[in-house]
Amino acid sequence: MKFKSGLLISLMALVTILAGCEPLLVLDPKGPQAERQASDIMLSIGIMAVIVIVVLVILAVILFKYRASKQPDDYEPPHIEGNIWVEVICIGIPVLIVAYLSFVSVQSNYIVESAPTGYENEEPLVIYASSSDWKWHFSYPEQGIETVNYLYIPTDRPLEFKLYSHGPITSFWIPQLGGQKYAMADMVTTLHLGADVPGEYMGRNANFSGKGFAENIFNVTAMSQKEFDEWVEEVHERAEPLTEDVFNKLLEPGHLGQMTFTGTHLEFSPAPEHNHGSDTDDLESNHDDHTSHDTQTDSTNVETDHSGH
Amino acid sequence: MEFFERFAIPHPSPMIYASMVAIALVSIGILVGITYFKKWGYLWHEWFTTVDHKKIGIMYLISALVMLFRGGADAILMRAQLSGPDMKLLDGQHYNEIFTTHGVVMIMFMAMPFIFAFMNLVIPLQIGARDVAFPRLNALSFWLFFAGAMLFNISFVIGGSPDAGWTSYFPLAGNDFSTSVGTNYYMLALQISGIGSLMTGINMMTTILKMRAPGMTLMKMPMFTWSTLIANVIIVFAFPVLTVALLMGTTDRLFGTHFFTTTNGGMDMLWANFFWVWGHPEVYILILPAFGLYSEIISTFSSRNLYGYKSMVGSMVLISLLSFLVWTHHFFTMGQGALTNSIFSITTMAIAVPTGVKIFNWLFTLWKGKIRFTVPMLYSIGFIPLFTIGGVTGVMLAMSAADYQYHNTMFLVAHFHNTIIPGVVFAMLAGLTYYWPKFFGFMLNEKIGKSTFWLLTVGFVLAFFPMYITGLDGQARRMYTYSEATGFGPLNMLSFVGAALMAIGFATIVYNVYYSYKNSPRNIGSDPWDARSLEWATHTPVPEYNFARVPQVFSSEAFWDAKKKGHQLFKGELKDIHMPNNSGVPFIMGIIFFIAGFSFIFAIWIPAVIALIGIFVCMALRSFELDHGRHIHVKEIKEIEAQYEEVQGNEARSHTTTRV
Amino acid sequence: MKLDHTQPLEYSTDQNQLNILGFWIFLGAEIMLFATLFTAYFTLEGRTGSGPTPADIFEITPVLIETFVLLTSSFTIGLGVHAMRLGRKNAMLTFFGITLLLGLGFLGVEIYEFTHYYHVGATYQTSAFTAALLTTLGTHGAHVTLGLFWGLFIILQVKKRGLTPENANKSFIFSLYWHFLDVVWIFIFSFIYLKGMMM
Incomplete structure (x- = not known):
């Protein structure tokens, strides 16, 4: 265990040095989800580094030992078909490594896909993040606030982002708080996510969405709940x-600075009906499921259509 | 007026105008040159109408090399644009077009024809056959690929290139967000060359299953033949999915259907699913034949039989099955929930096991061998550690929770280049050097070849390893620019330097061909590398009929047995050899498909309909045609064989000089 | 050309055997093609937008006629191949002719069906469901159309050149194709029409 953590720390240090002192965003987590992901990444880098080093050493030794220039001219390499035990070892070791990583991976999936740990008692803050060409709209339905291209969040409280898009598929990503997820037009x-440390973080759309994609970024500011409440009040007074x-003007393709409004666009332009990957369907949502889901929502639509006949 | 506007470039720049002029001048130059040297007849009789697998293979090879430079030019422009913060070399739109065409050209029009080249050149020889099962279909495959490739390549001077990424995700690729005809080019060009690929798949499968030399059972096939068989099975089952997806994408764009739109029930996620149900097997279509080539080369230059033949075959079969069960890992972040992600995370990691087995088998093949460091072997040796790094980063990406952080970043870009370049490109260059003497009658210069290898390897490491780091630092892929504050600058500069080294490396290949053509000796015999399988048992360059007598095979290393254990490969009397006739129809159909594709792209319906009818007329003509081929008579065969005998006198001497 | 008389005529040369194996592999690709179309259809079936649902537009009568006609044609081409193996050229040509006529009948009803969809407002552009439906049916219909021409050419060739190994090979491969289209139709009938009408 000591060896492993030692290895991890030295690797982390190596990666940091390579990147030029500043820690890499993904490996500098500021929230529980990002922490889990960063530790998974470091763990896999460690195991994988060992594999690469083993292969390299074996290769180097063999190349050195069996190079033609080192051998007598009349040396005839033997004919070797293969050995069942050697094969078993060659299959067995990768299987063990993959099994272990699979175990970690499955565990992490469920952790990352549920509310962050550490502040379970707090009520989650629901924020709708919707993208349009090439900006982000953040709606706080409980607070009755909407911002463009910047995000204020309280620390030590679960955050539940509801993502969708007014155009192409985009991907909502704040590297230091956790991994990304797609925002799409029809669901x-x-x-x-969750933030442990107050501070400013970079957020962006990670999925290519056309001409203005590179500049499709937003600022995230994490602050204490008290400061957050003050901000909410201030917005209600001034915005x-x-x-x-x-709102329709805002949707037009282009870039905008940071903006603040009271009220949210959800009141007159609600999010798509289909809800995907929320707490409740964690267990039952397998792949085929999402098609049948769509069928259900749409057939309810259809029924309403029918009543008009 | 509106009609003509579609043909204009939507976002012109001096660079595009310059390339327009360059393309026009080069084309005119080629046409004038051919006419001046009176080569039209030669081209028509020897190349355009040929059904000989070797000539078709050479045409694939040349196309692949040309496309390598086309895609490489895109790559170097991208790296230059990103070499520093806020560079102004390309604007956003132009950058988007370039990374899109880079991806499509490299996968569909460089890597695919490259592997088809080796399949065509080597497979019939390696199994002791005189040609493929359907020679004329084979020619049609090539001309369809070529029509698709040309169609795709004219996009940037007529109407504008596709700009929605090589994955072409809807709704971005739909009419609402991609208003130029660019994505039409993508849909039609891929469709046409895809049909060609499917036909090659059928052709190669039939050839390998039915036309092997007597004695060559399935488990006595050389490893490249095995890898080709499995890759073609994947082609047959994966390409129809692409066909349907492209058809739907085309109707969405041209006829206003709602498969992938955001209104009237369309479903953008369906495209992503279909694309990757084809797209993931596609990467194994590319890598398996590469594995096959490495197996041949490593075994030859260690002077040892391939270790663990059965487990090599088994692992390829397993990889081909798993390749259809992992597509969702391309979008773990689409919100399928933890259960789906867990399943696909496990299936994806499972692929590491058979791949690992192969790596170990190659290592054990080197073990106790007599390793000669020739150029093909250098690529194979470089491949092992570099591909291992590509593979293990793949396992990292397969951990779906962590993938939320890798997805869409430069980390991913680094990973797949790290598998494709050492995996596929190195294999192709190794195969090129290895098989060059068999088909052209002289060896490529080893010294220049070695410097190519080092330039490419060092360039590769410099270009792509920094991307792992910038990816973890939050650099998303496909960004045309970044600000200085992000701190991505120095590492991207390093990438650019690496890319430049690679560009020099690729240029040295051309120089090597020129230099060797001028200076290499021609008396190299039929087996310059001291190789082990059947393709080296016939003359160099290979006669039209491949083998005067059909070989008798006893093991997977038939030629080695013949050399070392005295097995007699060729027994019995010479007989008349039946060969297929040349035909101009495949070439003409290629042209008609090109016209049909072009008309669809610009929605000009009258020529489109005429071209479609033309295609059916060609098929009808083929149905009624009586073509029983021709025979090469014993007398003629004896004359040809006698010519080779004369040269063979020099062989004993050349063996010692050319063997490295 | 080497003839192997222990084999049926359509298998009697090396090239004939290659052709048949190659065609089976092609049918494998065709299975994937239709499987993909079915997947798309099942995914998009319920996504009707503001357009009609399957139950709104499907009519049982034409579908039953189409099914009956196509199943019969699959039977008659089987008889045709049987006659060919017995070397009875005229019987074979008659059965092939009947097959093609039935195919033509199928196509006629399908065209009627498509115009019906058009009139009830289920056009290609209406919704994801109609697009998937018409693409799946249309792909099958296009295969049948191509088959009609192909079959016609084969009849002409057998008439002109007799039952050569080459023609026997073509006829046999064509029968494989035709049976395959029938199998696809059974899937279309069960999983598109019957399922759609019950929804």
């Missing part, structure tokens, strides 16, 4: 209300 996906006309 809502859920991403669980303009968001109307449908204004």
